[in-house]
Amino acid sequence: MRPDLARTITTVAAVGGVVAFTVVASAPIGNAAARPSSAYAVSADGQFPIAKTPYAESPDGKRRTTSALELPKNPLISVRAGNATAGNDSASVELFDVVVGPDILSQVKLPPELKQSCANLPAQGADDLPIPDLPLPDLGLPLPKLSTKDLPVKNLPDLCNLLLTPPSSLLGIDSVNVWCSGDEGGVDIGALTLLGQRIALPTTKQGATIPAAPLATITVNDQAKRTDGSFTITGLTIDLGGGTQVIRLASATCSKPAPHPTPKPTHPPTTEPPQLNEPPAATPPTPVKTHQPVTG
Template sequence: MRLQVRRRLTPTVLTAAAVAGVVTFSLVASAPAGNAAARPSSAYAVSAEGQVPIAKTPYAESLDGKRQTSTALELPKNPLISVRAGTATAGNDSASVELFDIVIGPDLLSQVKLPPELQQQCASLPKTGAADLPLPDLALPDLGLPLPKLTTKDLPVKNLPDLCNLLLNPPKSLLGIDSLNVWCSGNQGGVDIGSLTLLGQTIKLPSTKQGATLPAAPLATITVNSQGKHSDGAFTITGLTINLGGAETINLASATCAKPATKTKPKPKPQPVNPAPAQVATPPSAPVPTPVKTHQPVTG
């Protein structure tokens, strides 16, 4: 399935990687990241570093364990990538990301004009036996990028009819993804990827679990379901990481689960001390009188 054109791609390293047609799919675990400082749970939909930097968008972070959600209907203007919608959510030791209609490298092959000799060969293809015709080795236009010069033999085609079709009917994007969902809870998580197309061709992933791979290639690598544990106990899972020859790295749908910082309990207020009741002095008891015997005179 082809996604709709978003905008015209200006020359970037992405264009050369697409023209080279060399992409790797792999599912690997990343090395633990060394960070002793405690971090909160967080999530973001898209980020990119390199010739076309893109900040984490949208981004959500939970500092106190309460559920936080951030949504973006479009990315900052750039020639590299577009999405229809992205939502990032982070909470108490949990995080998730939802992405829809992702387009990377729109209209990239439309910039390549067929050399006159190739145009002639494509126009005169025989009705039968064309698949057996050899591929011509013709230089492609210089894209002004720090990459080797490319020829028609670098394109991902098997024969001359495929080459003619690719250049005469260029795909709408380098990479198109219907949907990408990522989640984590505690120290585990998962990835769900919808229909994926590469240069107009549907790519079927063998699995989204760690360990499965597709054939390797030198200029661009797509990593699926990259997972890593941090030294502070946090866990991060990233749906797709696209490395374009080391010059551009795109991360799609990344979630980090970490228990929120422990809340400091307020110190109990000191309780007032009741003074001891005053001692009341008891007056001394009067002595018991002692009777005195006397003789009274008798009269009469």
């Protein structure tokens, strides 16, 4: 092999070794958590989006708590107080006095015929009077077109009472408390009222729903386990208008902080470059003494 060709092959092999070592050394560490533990009290997606507020996050496993509850001005929701806490594979939320759709029916004016029917309710037998099907005005929320038939009332006296003395909200919630530890969690919910009427919670088991269509669909204790090892539990998910507006109340995510790998060298140890096989240097000839015959 020619000397120049031998040098080229040796150099390429050495550079290739450095590149291969660098790629392997910088490969990501497996089995690391993709998200930290976190918690928030309120969020909303749809016509009136609301960022996660207040929001707490613990990327390193240290306990962090926040109660800075500042919702943007909106006609959708108001909250009196909320606390969010996140730590090492644990999280919790406390939420108090939630109002969805404040004063939603205060803008409804009774049609003259309905107003007259309400004023002339008989002393007896009024509970058997049918509910008239009258359209309701736009209530300023992402809801479908509604009529008096869609309201949660049983008879004409109930309808008259609801419209003449409207409740303070579409939905009222006294409190929502949520916690998680590892891949387990729990939910505690206070009294719920829909247009001033108490809603009985049949259960707080995972994924239970309270259909109040078409006004709202409420999911209790929504849980999710992810492939990265994290676990999320959400106290209440309120769906308005068939997904047009979704409100999430009291959500906690539990996860262990990602490990910090020991830095590895990004360059191979310094070694002496390989020595090429050079041809041996020529040895000078050794003079040989000889005797020549003497002539003369």
